[in-house]
Amino acid sequence: MSLGLYLHRVSPVHAVPAGAKMLALLAAGTGLLLFPSLPVLSGALVATLGLYALARLRPREVAPVFRLSAFVLVPLFALHALVSGWEPALVAVLRLAVLMLLATLVSLTTRASDMLDALERALRPLARFGLNPARLGLLLSLTLRFIPLLATWLREIQEAQRVRGLDRNPVAVLVPLLVKTLRTADTLADAIDARCFDPEEPS
Amino acid sequence: MIRLHAVSHHFGERPVLEGLDLTLSERRIAVVGGNGSGKSTFARLLNGLLVPERGQVLVEGLDTRKDARAIRRKVGFVFQNPDHQIVLPTVEEDLAFGLKNLKLPPADISTRVTAVLRRYGLEDFRHHPAHLLSGGQKQLLALSSVLVMEPRYIVFDEPTTLLDLRNKRRLAQAIHELPQTAIVVSHDLELLRDFDRVLVFDAGRVVVDDVPSVALDAYVRMMA
């Protein structure tokens, strides 16, 4: 899978297993929630930027990813500064920024497939709920296969309804899209069964 | 050989197939008929995707009611719209899907995938996302994904309906060259001219069962 945020490098950060990185992120999140002081946060920020350097990620590559976070953080800082002064504002926003930086670092340095493996292991207890981990791989691949197709159908249906002057009516777009999706589901299920797939098998 | 004994099937109140008794042993068998004549339902009976309400479908003596899994290894199925049967995101993954279900060792899977890619000139597309293929390439991939499993029979449900003329000819050529028994449901009469046998369906019954020169003419007169 080449989709996603992953940037390939040979670095110690990339080498850490996905599960360990996610646990570390969880620990860091808890720590920052418990000790939200300016010195601790500044130290955490420096350490985080150090990790980015260690992962050999260049600021220019990483910048687009953070533009989305800035949309949230800047207004939040302004709001906090107005309500409770600049120091609490800085603490609140800095904590968020460090956490988001760390989380993004995990996403940037871990392949989507490795991440999915780790998540799959974490989800094992959900098997009771009807989610057979062995089937998860097929589900993930099927979803990836059908995202571009559904996006195309959505566009086609919007265009068809525009010709009829119905493009401002979302139900006129949604219902055909859903019917097409469900009709495809029936054939697709037949096609999967026809190729000797056994949904019940534990494998 | 595929045999149907007194097969009937309804959807709700509506009969779709009535009292079919057939023995299919020719190498190229065509199935034609108007919309709603029961031919798609018939196709789905042949590999146990659908089990008939009454009667029996036997593939080399195995009953689709009891041995659906074993039968699906023998009977491959190519659908009308390749977008509805390509299961996995890339060409290679999709070709390997059925082979993994057959529990073949990875080395065998790789050998068979390479062979089929070469056979249909898709080698350069091995790691290509399936949704970026052209319509003709998608239909060839759909056929390859079935062929790679080496079934003895292949059922086609209107395989050329969505293709342009050039790709129709290419697929017709591919079907022509198959060593397997092919049972083809189609409206594309040109595709069926050189077949061994044509079944004409009407209202859930086989009304003509003959060689193409006779059966196709009868069908054209029926539809006039």
Place this chain on the structure above:
Amino acid sequence: MKTRDLVHVALFAALMAALGLLPPLALPFIPVPITAQTLGVMLAGSILGARKGFLSLLLFHLLVAAGLPLLAGGNGGLGVYVGPTGGFFVGFLPAAFLIGWLTERAWSRLSVPLAFAINVLGGICVLYAVGIPWLAVVAKLPLAKAAWGSLVFVPGDCVKAALAASAAVTLKRAWPLIQPPRSASPAVPPPSST
């Protein structure tokens, strides 16, 4: 689960992603543009039912958490979950489950107003019940402020609940998938299934 159920789960996860590609809809009188993704949550619950709807959103979350930029605006990765709006995304899961659970129970007398009420309950009440406290904790905002700030989304979400309700009732007629719980009558097999 049958193959067809697995396929439903996967296709609705893909539908969530496709809806995320829609440009956010700007409505008059509402300062914040609304995105179509909560609509996907409501549709998954009210068309697939509780179990499949929940699994479908769980699958969608796995792909987002793994780093695929599938949330509206091209957002994705673990950063989403530690951010201020993370609660609204996590809230997708219980929201879809509750919508599905209630839809299953209301199935035989499902009407547009009833489906609308179910979608408001799950898609707005439950979603906000997870999202607002999360926002308050993560952004260090007082709970009341976080709640007030989220209110701007309510009109847009009501529009989505109405759309989902109308689509769900139409689909119930055209393509019923949900079986009401503990029904004595055997399910009607759909055409061409095993």
